[in-house]
């Protein structure tokens with residue numbers, strides 16, 4: 001007689017059975033719930049980093065780089081290892097709650113369910129109050145030694161290499177907003193120097209909206225979405241923004257830069273960066289120099305055009321984030337030179353009549369050239385967005401010996417704001433202990449406890465002097481690397497809430513910027529003001545904006561007034577006649593094409609030899625080829641298949657810097673190039689080219705992009721109405737010639753001579 005099984009033992013047996021034979025028939029999709037769990041002995045996927053595959057560059061085939069980021073990695077839920085709870089207990093099931101029977105209620109005792117859901121419930125932290133959306137990368141900074149005479153900062157010395165982390169951002173939008181909106185871009189760099197962390201927290205625009213930090217909440221309240229409906233997202237084209245910047249006319253200069261091409265960069269890799277404020281450098285002898293910091297991109301400064309930026313925001317809201325990551329992953333490591341403009345540290349802190357403490361003013365490079373002092377290279381993508389890009393905390397007060405601040409009232413307020421906001425955003429005062437924020441210099445502080453304290457401090461006397469902890473920490477001096485503020489004399493003056501008189505000049509530098517622009521850049525500025533102000537509802541706001549424009553330039557004001565259907569007012573101040581600064585224009589010159597994206601359109605399986613060769617040549621030139629075909633998968637004519645990265649349905653011109661046409665795809669063509677008989681009546685059939693390819697060509701043409709073709713590709717251009725001898729268009733007999741001419745065109749970014757006004 002067999003004994004009746006105790007129900008508890010029976011249930012335990014069932015669990016064991018489940019673990020031993022977890023696969024139910026028909027449920028053997030690898031990795032699917034219920035499929036056999038991988039064992040440590042028999043890993044199903046490699047748990048280490050994959051080696052880089054230089055031959056497979058292209059966004060669809062990028063694999064992990066395995067590069068050392070310098071950031072300690074926590075291994076969690078790795079393939080090939082057993083799944084555990086946060087406390088390390090091994091799990092046999094993570095898909096079913098613990099229930100009183102398969103159809104019964106869930107039991108409160110299910111610690112795994114509660115741990116999993118509770119942790120999930122608290123996964124989000126507040127986004128940054130400004131600059132919420134960003135993308136970042138690791139890299140290295142190499143000093144040239146050129147700054148040694150003016151700063152004793154160790155990381156600026158010749159050939160010293162310092163790890164860095166750089167975060168780029170937009171200012172106004174939420175964390176999930178689009179990348180290509182018209183806005184200022186943040187450019188924040190954390191240098192992990194041997195003397196402590198130095199943060200250079202700059203923007204891609206060298207001036208700021210306000211002159212005093214006390215107005216920062218106001219300008220941000222005005223720029224962020226309207227508080228009643230929380231619209232519009234991530235843009236300045238609305239009443240409160242224009243209300244503010246026309247009532248606070250010190251904002252005119254920054255606003256003009258935003259309305260210029262600088263407000264819609266092509267890529268984070270193609271932006272300048274500016275420290276904005278004047279800083280004070282100190283050398284080993286204690287002599288001081290005032291400086292402005294500049295980042296100069298090796299790839300030049302380039303922008304999208306407005307229509308392109310708007311299409312991109314819908315087609316690929318992650319455009320800049322993807323561009324940065326793809327470029328780094330494919331080996332096109334972006335580089336910037338750090339440079340300084342230097343000024344004598346005089347008592348009045350002006351240079352050639354320009355107030356160096358006014359953050360709405362620049363010093364033209366023609367008056368004070370930018371001297372390169374080091375090279376920044378971004379060479380590794382973060383491996384976890386939250387841990388690194390989201391938790392990084394920049395702060396202007398993170399300074400190292402040799403770099404000090406000035407009395408710029410905007411800078412002074414920033415010295416307070418960053419640390420303060422991060423205490424909320426990162427949950428207490430211990431965020432400097434997070435891996436991405438951790439200094440690489442030894443730390444021996446007396447800060448204790450607090451939320452998320454991870455250090456286990458020993459000793460009983462966190463104060464000094466003390467006589468209990470076996471010798472208390474001793475202090476450093478100037479010769480032993482202490483950070484000592486420059487003993488700048490403070491003028492004896494009465495306490496006032498006032499700005500210096502020089503801060504009242506709000507229009508001479510906007511006029512300098514306008515006069516320094518090329519005709520094409522001026523057209524863009526007029527179009528941007530006209531677009532933004534036409535988005536405002538209040539006529540009073542538009543009229544006030546025209547008054548501001550009249551004080552910059554009569555022609556600018558008149559053209560925008562026409563677009564708004566309003567009369568152009570007369571200026572209210574005498575117009576200055578500054579010397580234009582050609583360095584402010586971003587057009588002209590010839591630039592490296594590293595990481596540029598070339599779309600290669602093919603009709604299908606025909607001429608795969610040419611497509612393959614051109615793809616290889618694009619890769620060899622350090623650019624990214626994306627093959628665009630009627631359908632996905634692989635094109636295979638001769639046993640050497642070519643992978644399709646984009647189909648006619650997923651490709652849009654905005655993704656490409658240039659387009660090469662290897663064929664003239666007929667409407668409804670499949671991968672073999674054969675036409676679908678069903679679409680014979682379509683109007684595009686009459687034109688003989690797939691309408692999506694037609695759009696690709698006409699859009700790229702309209703946006704001034706380089707277009708090239710060989711073989712049947714020339715027919716595609718002709719059908720799209722593109723003359724083979726139009727500026728920026730090249731038709732060649734073979735692929736190599738087409739690519740070489742195209743690369744030459746690309747080095748100038750766009751064919752501005754065929755650019756259509758109004759875009």
Ligand code: HEM
Pocket residue numbers: 127128129130131134167168169185186187188201202203207208212213214216275276277359392393394410413414417418421422425
């Ligand atoms: C020259 C003017 C300014 C520049 C260039 C600038 C630049 C930046 C940048 C690049 C970031 C993003 C940092 C990141 O990537 O995490 C940022 C964030 C921030 N800025 Fe500014 N900013 C300026 C003015 C100000 C002022 C005047 C204030 C306040 C008084 C301020 C407060 C903040 C705050 C609170 C954050 C969010 C920081 C965080 O949550 O980690 N900024 N700023």
